[in-house]
Amino acid sequence: MKRLLLLLTLLAVANGSLWAQATAQIAGTVKDQSGAVLPGVEVTAAQTDTAVMRTAITNETGSYVLSNLPIGPYRIEAALPGFRTFVQTGIVLEVNSSGDQCRAASRPGQRTGR
Numbered sequence: 001m002k003r004l005l006l007l008l009t010l011l012a013v014a015n016g017s018l019w020a021q022a023t024a025q026i027a028g029t030v031k032d033q034s035g036a037v038l039p040g041v042e043v044t045a046a047q048t049d050t051a052v053m054r055t056a057i058t059n060e061t062g063s064y065v066l067s068n069l070p071i072g073p074y075r076i077e078a079a080l081p082g083f084r085t086f087v088q089t090g091i092v093l094e095v096n097s098s099g100d101q102c103r104a105a106s107r108p109g110q111r112t113g114r
Contacts, residue, residue, distance in 0.1 A: 075089045
């Protein structure tokens, strides 16, 4: 019985690694033109191949993390009432990457992007 339980446990662990998906993360800080951090910004990452989207809200230090994202190309948008939406395209996530931090800086009434 003990051997059977050990075997089933080993099979479950082995099968879990077969189903594992390669992921990465996007993290950054959102600031205004003067360099002041912006809490409460809605940051959305959209995988451009699949249109799957994930959203995070910046914390009191303007920071956000979108973790466990499937690898591939992404578009980032950062939106806050009173500011134009910041857009960054051409972000490609690779296995276990966190890459460069995506920093959004925006002025009221101005659309920015790369």
